[in-house]
Amino acid sequence: MDTRVKAIMLELKAHAPFTLFGALTGIFCMIIFRKLEHDTTEKVFYVFHPAHVLLSAMVTAAMFKLHSVKRNFILIVIVAIAGSIGISTLSDSVIPYIGEVLLGMEVDAHGHEHTATPENEGDAESGFVEKAHIGFIEGWYIVFPAAIVGALIAYFRPRTKFPHAGHVLLSTWASSFHMLMAFGGDIPPVKLLGSFVFLFLAVWLPCCISDIVFPLLFVHSPDGLCCRHGGHSEAEQ
Numbered sequence: 001m002d003t004r005v006k007a008i009m010l011e012l013k014a015h016a017p018f019t020l021f022g023a024l025t026g027i028f029c030m031i032i033f034r035k036l037e038h039d040t041t042e043k044v045f046y047v048f049h050p051a052h053v054l055l056s057a058m059v060t061a062a063m064f065k066l067h068s069v070k071r072n073f074i075l076i077v078i079v080a081i082a083g084s085i086g087i088s089t090l091s092d093s094v095i096p097y098i099g100e101v102l103l104g105m106e107v108d109a110h111g112h113e114h115t116a117t118p119e120n121e122g123d124a125e126s127g128f129v130e131k132a133h134i135g136f137i138e139g140w141y142i143v144f145p146a147a148i149v150g151a152l153i154a155y156f157r158p159r160t161k162f163p164h165a166g167h168v169l170l171s172t173w174a175s176s177f178h179m180l181m182a183f184g185g186d187i188p189p190v191k192l193l194g195s196f197v198f199l200f201l202a203v204w205l206p207c208c209i210s211d212i213v214f215p216l217l218f219v220h221s222p223d224g225l226c227c228r229h230g231g232h233s234e235a236e237q
Helices: 003-032 038-067 073-102 121-126 128-132 140-156 161-183 189-216
Strands: none
Touching: 003 161, 003 189, 038 073, 038 140, 038 161, 073 128, 073 140, 073 161, 073 189, 161 189
């Protein structure tokens, strides 16, 4: 098996337990804060989501810089911004939104229950950004600077261990508050269980893809990869 594939599979396996713990904290948050108003949960989401983007950019940039032969500043920043914003959007917004729709919790941008009809179908399509809360469009003035700052921090001081652990938790909490915007009150046990599944998936695959898979796609020397769970790279010193 290719060295890069082995490293990726090992990372996915190693991060599953911590992601499971993170998903449990997300469910705990949903239970504790289930009575919050929609506007309040949206504001909290736009605290956790940019913070997630910042830490994700730090890890993506660090992984790329530490494992790449060509450490071009511009390329590192571009990879970090693209990876962190793209994958964080998938993790914090798209997957939770899909979960909300499949669990029957879809609401409009103002927190009211939404039912698709032939008359409002066009409005539903045009309001996807608002309903799914696509951060780099709705809150671009926060999200893009967060990604840039994260990439710059990692370029001058690349670290992966703490930023990754922190951004997994931030991603979980961002996703949980995204789903809270759809609940708007008490959460039935069945939907809470379904939310747990989507929280786990929303964090596990996207975060590992952002921090590990995406930057390593641009590494030209896969034989030089250092798996963080089989040894210690300079990022963890």
